[in-house]
Amino acid sequence: MSKVIKNGTIVTADRTYKADVLIEGGVIARIGQNLSGDESFDATGCYVMPGGIDPHTHLEMPFMGTYSADDFESGTRAALAGGTTMVVDFCLPNPGQSLLDAIKMWDNKSVKAATDYTFHMAVTWWGEQVFNEMAEVVDRGINTFKHFMAYKGSLMVDDDEMFSSFQRCSDLGALPLVHAENGDVVAALSQKLLAAGNNGPEAHAYSRPAEVEGEATNRAIMIADMANSPLYVVHVSCEQSHEAIRRARQKGMRVFGEPLIQHLVLDETEYMNGDWDHAARRVMSPPFRNKQHQDSLWAGLQAGSLQVVATDHCAFTTEQKRTGLNDFTKIPNGTGGLEDRLPVLWTRGVATGRLTMNEFVAVTSTNIAKILNMYPKKGAILEGSDADIIVWDPKRSKTISAGSQQSVIDYNVFEGVEVTGLPRFVFTRGELAITEDTVDAKPGHGEFVARQPFAAVNRALSTWKEITAPRKVERAGIPVSGV
Ligand SMILES: NC(=O)NCCC(=O)O
Ligand SMILES: [Zn+2]
Ligand SMILES: [Zn+2]
Numbered sequence: 001m002s003k004v005i006k007n008g009t010i011v012t013a014d015r016t017y018k019a020d021v022l023i024e025g026g027v028i029a030r031i032g033q034n035l036s037g038d039e040s041f042d043a044t045g046c047y048v049m050p051g052g053i054d055p056h057t058h059l060e061m062p063f064m065g066t067y068s069a070d071d072f073e074s075g076t077r078a079a080l081a082g083g084t085t086m087v088v089d090f091c092l093p094n095p096g097q098s099l100l101d102a103i104k105m106w107d108n109k110s111v112k113a114a115t116d117y118t119f120h121m122a123v124t125w126w127g128e129q130v131f132n133e134m135a136e137v138v139d140r141g142i143n144t145f146k147h148f149m150a151y152k153g154s155l156m157v158d159d160d161e162m163f164s165s166f167q168r169c170s171d172l173g174a175l176p177l178v179h180a181e182n183g184d185v186v187a188a189l190s191q192k193l194l195a196a197g198n199n200g201p202e203a204h205a206y207s208r209p210a211e212v213e214g215e216a217t218n219r220a221i222m223i224a225d226m227a228n229s230p231l232y233v234v235h236v237s238c239e240q241s242h243e244a245i246r247r248a249r250q251k252g253m254r255v256f257g258e259p260l261i262q263h264l265v266l267d268e269t270e271y272m273n274g275d276w277d278h279a280a281r282r283v284m285s286p287p288f289r290n291k292q293h294q295d296s297l298w299a300g301l302q303a304g305s306l307q308v309v310a311t312d313h314c315a316f317t318t319e320q321k322r323t324g325l326n327d328f329t330k331i332p333n334g335t336g337g338l339e340d341r342l343p344v345l346w347t348r349g350v351a352t353g354r355l356t357m358n359e360f361v362a363v364t365s366t367n368i369a370k371i372l373n374m375y376p377k378k379g380a381i382l383e384g385s386d387a388d389i390i391v392w393d394p395k396r397s398k399t400i401s402a403g404s405q406q407s408v409i410d411y412n413v414f415e416g417v418e419v420t421g422l423p424r425f426v427f428t429r430g431e432l433a434i435t436e437d438t439v440d441a442k443p444g445h446g447e448f449v450a451r452q453p454f455a456a457v458n459r460a461l462s463t464w465k466e467i468t469a470p471r472k473v474e475r476a477g478i479p480v481s482g483v
Contacts, residue, residue, distance in 0.1 A: 001038045002029070003430065005391060008043025011357045012050065012381050013366035021048060023387040026430040031383055041425050041432075043391045047357065050365040050379050051085025051115075051388035051426065052342050055372065056234055056258065056310035059089050060109050063314070064154075064332045065323065069409050070315045073112040075338060077441040078313075078406035080433045082339035083423045085388035086116045086378055086449070087313075088368075090146055092155070095125040099133040103140065113446030115428050116388070118374070120144040120177060126161035134168050141450025143174045143373060144232070149216045150181035150285060159223060166227035170462060173453030175371070176224065177232045180216035180241060181208060181286060190329050201279035202271040203328045205287035213286050214240025221248045221255055228465045230254035230457055232371065235312050237263040237286040239296035246305040254457055256371055257306040259297040261341045263288060264309070265348055266413060280321040281411050283331045284312070298354050307367040309345055311337035315409045336407050340400055340414045346392075346421035373451045387430040396422040396436070406439065 003023040010019050010031070020035040021028060060071040070078065072089075079087055089110070093102035099121055110117055121137050123130060123145050134145065147162050148155035157165070162178075169176045189207040193199075198206065217233055221244055224231035236242055236257040245257040268290055270282045282288060300306030314334025324331030337344075342364060349355035355363070369379025376385050397420040398404075402412040426434035433441050 003039045003041060003432070004035050004037030005041045005043050005048055005389065006035070008046050008048040008391060010381050011047045011361055013358055013362040016357065021381065021389065023427065023430045026387055028381065028383055028385050028387050031381065041391065043424070045393065045395065046424055047392040047394065048381065049361050049390050049392055050381055051390050051428065052083050052364045053086040053088070053368050053379060054079060054084050054311050054313065054338060054341065055088040055308060055368045056312045057087045057089050057338065058312070058314035058334065059087070061090070061092065061314060063334070064330070066316070066320050066332055068314045068334060069317050069320065070313065070336065070407050071112065072110045072117070073114065073443045074406060074408045075313060076114040076117070076446060077439060078339040079115055080426050080428060080441050081406045081439050083342040083390040083392065083426055084115070084338060085390070085426065085428045087338070088118050088120060088372065090122050091119045091142070092122045093124055099130060099137050103137070103142070110446065110448065112443040114433065114441035114443050115446045116386070116449050117446050118142070118372070118449040118451060120146045122146040122148070122155070123157060123161070123165045124148070124155050126157065126164055131164070131168055134174070135172060138172045138174055138453050141448070143451045143453045144177055145169055145174055146177040146179070146234070148179045149220065150179055150183040150186055152183040152187045156183040159219070162220070163223050163227055166224050166229045170227050170229040170458055173455045173458045175230055175232055175454060177234055178216070178220040179235065180213055180220050180233050182212045182216045185212050194327065194329070199327050201276065201283050201328050201331060204283045204331065205268055205271045208285060208287050210238035210240045210289065210293065213238050214244060217241040218244040221245070221253065224255070225253055228461045230461065232256040232258065234258050235260050235263070235286060235310070236297065236306060238289050238293040242296050242300050242306060246300070249305055254461065256308070257300065258308040258310050259301070259306055260310055260312050261337050261344050262311070262335055262413060264294055264297055265344055267291060267294065276325070277318050277321070280324065280331050281318060282335060282413055283321070283328070283333060284314070284335045285333045301355060301359065301363055307363065307371065309341065309363045311341050313338040315407055317409050318411060335413050336409060337413070339405055339407060340412070343419035343422055344414060344417060347419040351420060373454055374449055378449065387427050389427045390423050391425040392421060393424040394421050396420070396424065398422060
């Protein structure tokens with residue numbers, strides 16, 4: 001059965017124009033005027049855009065002694081409700097565990113996905129086995145490897161391990177990702193704060209100042225450069241980190257930066273709230289910052305020095321957060337946002353003139369589809385692309401509330417935020433999943449998207465490094481000593 005979206009305005013990362021879209025067999029079959037199909041969807045007054053891609057989620061993630069509460073079923077349902085039609089989750093091997101076993105675990109969890117998905121692989125330990133298995137991981141369609149520079153004693157890797165892994169990524173045509181915070185400094189500051197009796201959620205923010213992130217971002221960039229590797233920095237929250245990325249890009253390095261919708265909109269005053277639960281629910285790493293940092297992130301999206309807006313959706317219930325009642329270092333780190341990313345970014349970005357509609361599409365889908373090597377299957381409204389489509393009604397509005405969200409947690413960090421701009425329809429590979437407030441997500445509909453390695457970028461970096469590498473100076477003769 002074919003479907004046609006009629007009377008809408010197509011908005012992509014580079015064009016805005018009026019046309020109908022015909023969907024057949026899960027893909028965009030035709031774009032043109034006066035198209036017809038078996039079923040028709042009216043997009044009058046709406047924008048027809050690629051579905052959002054969230055490149056940073058943690059669904060059912062084992063972390064800090066518990067599991068994040070949204071799994072692939074509720075997480076992808078929330079995604080669809082907010083116009084996101086694809087998520088990228090992280091396979092996390094335990095230290096010593098095979099990377100291939102971790103893929104099996106994530107394969108099992110993701111059978112419930114209602115949207116398409118793909119994985120990043122985390123490098124949580126280093127050794128010959130990891131070195132060897134990275135090749136197999138790439139063969140299985142996972143071309144991105146995440147490195148945690150924080151979470152000392154659990155996920156953190158050191159510079160030596162990072163350098164080895166980045167070199168391996170370079171050889172395999174893979175892209176390394178970093179969570180950039182200096183984990184040693186965070187651990188030391190945390191102990192100091194606790195010793196001084198500073199055990200509330202606000203101390204989480206005190207233990208992770210912007211310098212901790214700026215230093216680690218710069219270090220990762222330099223290590224990537226020495227390893228001939230591109231680099232993607234997740235959850236960039238501050239000017240210091242953005243500055244390092246901007247500087248690297250100006251020098252010609254392939255470095256990408258991903259702010260989160262939370263950091264763009266919510267600030268550090270949340271941690272000063274007199275209600276412990278309110279503050280603890282917002283504990284995440286890096287923490288929320290102040291307005292100057294937010295302005296820097298918005299400017300980066302406008303100028304192109306930052307490319308992607310994600311959520312790092314890692315949702316914990318209030319009860320889970322209370323594990324850290326007497327010790328902020330035990331509060332599970334993470335916040336939600338999958339359902340809210342697009343409406344909040346539209347409201348605070350497009351409606352305020354900070355972003356154009358085309359920039360909105362670029363930072364919510366097209367740029368990441370290109371960075372992760374899955375464009376134009378994803379992130380595009382083109383004939384032959386997957387029919388992951390949102391029909392976006394710029395006039396629909398609501399007030400965000402935990403009471404009406406799809407996520408299973410009992411609060412929402414955007415509670416009370418009014419948004420204007422919501423989906424009228426959402427299609428995932430051609431299947432209708434959302435009609436305004438009606439959610440018809442189908443667990444199991446989602447498919448794994450395999451991604452090829454980035455031969456071109458990594459080869460270019462290695463070629464240039466080889467041409468400009470230090471060379472031994474060949475001399476005609478060596479002076480005899482003592483003469
Ligand atoms: N960001 C966060 O606080 N939790 C999720 C894990 C991570 O990305 O660091
Ligand atoms: Zn992180
Ligand atoms: Zn994360």
